[in-house]
Amino acid sequence: MRYEAPSSSKEAAKLLASAKGKAVVLAGGTDLLVRMKSGAVEPDLIVDIKRIGATQEIKKSGNGFKIGAGVSGARLGKHRALKKAWPGVVEATNLIGSDQIQGRCTMAGNLCNASPAADSVPAMVAANAKANVVGPGGRRTVAVEKIPTGPGKTSLKKGEIIESITLPAKAPRSGDAYLRFIPRTEMDIAVVSAGVNLTLDSKGVVKKARVALGAVAPTVLLVEDAAKAIVGTKLDDDALAALAAACEAACRPIDDMRGTIEFRTEVAGVLARRAALTAYERAGGKK
């Protein structure tokens, strides 16, 4: 097993592209190392991306925030401007694991691990986040919801890494929120989760909305019908009921010991409703 820690994304892409056998990217390692320890993956090459300058930065610009793929949950949680602009995304990322995990885990790692229950992903999808991908063929930008294609699978091609994730600039009168349901209060995997991002007009009517659900399908779902159900409303009871119904209709969850189909489906609607109310409040909406 070879370990490399290149200092540029290009170099990382080259190493990965030319690797024989199994090559993997290492960010915080909170998924990867666990899987290696249990023998679920046995890589021939590990490319650690944390020495790449661009992966360690949080850059604010007119286009929003560019968050390096090596930035830990803990660092994210300390970034005031980011927390103010995207509280839902930051809170979602900060829900991952414990303090120890927070010191290592990354949003990009959470995304590329491609678990349908990944906590930061519904929030990122709702936020309309983009992944900045570097590969042997150059750079491209992809909507985050296009990265995972199924449990443990991504659309990244051989040699490609995510260098950073861009969260758009916060629109005036907008707000986001993320909620998850777990049997315990922490250190558990979401049984169902919901991320909502809203923009209001000056009268408090929802102008734009994005609603994403986690753990109810093989990948995180962007539920357009749910967004439609609340656009043009002030989140009155009927709108909330329509939002919940749209979420329930979109769910295709698994049935297991941790949650039945019935439960995941209904609670998805409940969480979406509650997350929407929080997002609405954060956007300055009054009820």
Place this chain on the structure above:
Amino acid sequence: MKFGVGQPVPRLEDPRLITGSGRFTDDVNLPDQLYMAIARSPYPHGSIASIDTDAAEAAAGVVAVYTAADIESLGGMPCRAVLKDRQGNPCFIPKRPLLAEGRVRFVGEPVAAVVARTRTEARDAAELVLLEVEDLPAVVDLNAAAAAEATVLHEAHGSNLAIHYENGDEAAWEAAAAAAAHRVQVSLVNNRVAPSPLEPRAAVGHYANGTFTLYNPSQGAFAQQGVLARAIFDEPLESIRVISGETGGGFGIRGEVHPEAALTLFASRALGAPVKWHGDRSEMFLSDSHGRDNLTRADLALDESGRALGVRIETLANLGAYCSAVGPFVPTMAGGRVVGTVYRLPALYHSVRCLYTNTMPVAAYRGAGRPEACYVMERLMDEAARQLGIGRDEIRRRNFIPSSAMPFVNHSGVSISSGEFEATMDLALERADWAGFERRRRRSEGLGRLRGIGLGYYVESSGGGPEEEARVRIHPDGSAEVIVGTYSHGQGHETAFAQILSDTFGIEFDKIRFIQGDTAFVKFGGGTGGSRSSQMGGIAVKRAGEGVIEQGRAVAAELLQSEPGRVTYEAAVYRLDDASAQVSLADVARAAETAQFGGEGLAETHRYDRGAGTYTFPNGAHVAEVEIDPDTGVLHICRYTAVDDCGRVINPLLAAGQVHGGVVQGLGQALLENVVYDTDGQLLTGSFLDYAMPFADAMPDVDVSFNEVLDPNNELGVKGIGEGGACGAPPALVNAALHALASRGVTAIDMPLTPEKLWRAANGLSLQERAG
């Protein structure tokens, strides 16, 4: 600061433990040690066709591989339960081999032991052991195990029934039931739990110069020594030394010898090198004993005014595939001693069928039978209150055994020596503001949440083995050393027993050295379990200390050229009664070591005998108040009040710690914890992801207080506090949840109260969750 009995002395052991300098078994590493790993059965039930160890033996670093055929000289793991049914038939207890013989009977059963140069090599090689079985149907469900057509685990026995235990008078019950104005029935699940002490098990076995030395976590080294010597190795007691350094929790399941420990000794003798085994968390889920697992139907007969006329309790108890060290004792006699708990029940019939299934053996777990017994009565009382329209406190008041009736002989012939059940309950109701509940309920209702309050009264019968031994020695420098046969594996005896001795001798706390857990010093002792340590070890320590003072008095009299009758003792000084002369405890100890006084030094061994058939009766009232979010099923514990009567409180800090621990374990069982096997016998809860333990942040701030009613039968007046929380919490919590759900028409629900189950109940859905 004061250090005597009753003072909140911080634990002496904590600085060591929280700075990482405690010495646990995994910290023991001996020169040239080899490592053992266990190959376990992935099959729940099958006859062994072959065990192919060739590949494992050929693997890198492997020194030896053992299967049952290689350890024929060793006995199995014994069960010490002795019980007979009403017809006089003994309980059927099959041999529980260290390594599977002929059949595998549960997933995780040890099949082969692999010894190699490193731990990794041993583990890798263990995966190469090829077990082939002819599959047999797995028996998982208790009702299925009891059925006539069930597959039989232990064929020669002919059925899965180990024993049908009965107690009480069925005819008297029938008569009471016939005369009753009201009948109240409940059908309950007491869920199977994985006790999961923080420290995974480990063992280092070392055979040298004809002596076996075993380092391993336990709840008392002496008991382990006896089992290894007599039941497993058939060697003299002196040839085996057991050393338990620190032990990271036991809860009952560390009270027995486990196959891995014995196998390290066997391998060490065979290979001439120390052998170490250390399980990890995943392996603990497969190989640590489980707790509880009962199905119970109970029927309470009451008169017009809600006074109980009798009760019938019928239980199916799961033993697992074999008997643990206590096995069928737990659901029958251990729980049965307090059957009917704190209530006057003119008639009683108790029936327990203990059954074998293809699951991990069930052992003693915090409370061992008593939490189950209390859960039954408390659910019955609440259901009776609901059906009769009487207050839940009031129905208990009408049925409590009054303190004026003490000692009260119950249906098991056990004499409950003391307790003020009504007064203790009233204290709890007051601290919990039971009366002010309605106001809080309305506030919750306004927020869309269902609020409930519930009560759980428990009584235990504690003490375990009736004998315990302590040895106290005073060194020539005036310091004391105490050796005791109980074994602190987290409880804080080093502190509590020092407090007792500090009181007895009037010497400083830090002059007392505490020794336990090493059979080189501990020559007798029942270990720790059954809330017995302060009442047994504590008394033995106190009496040994008093014996030392008396011995010293004789020596002092000689030194002071007087008579013992004229010598007084106080605060480490012997004085003549006219205060004309004195000699220190240290001087006396020094003199006692000289030939003039026999040279034995100042030391006393005391073996305390409580008397067979006598127990103490810790009891208490616990009140839980909860709020349920009907849309998600999330339950929040708003407040929790515990008023316990554990007799005299030796150290309020330690006692409160025991209450906290017991309550949290009880709440864990009530809310989250559940061992699940699928219908094929595969264990689905193999990690902390699927076996949910509560986290601290979900636990309430437990309001702890005591109603100290001294035990009349021991001079310290102590009763025990280790297990009460685990008895009181499940009924308090479940009764509170049922109270909260009453407005939604819910009258019954089984533990664990997972959010999904509560959500289903609150929304009128079938309570049948997907069973794996």
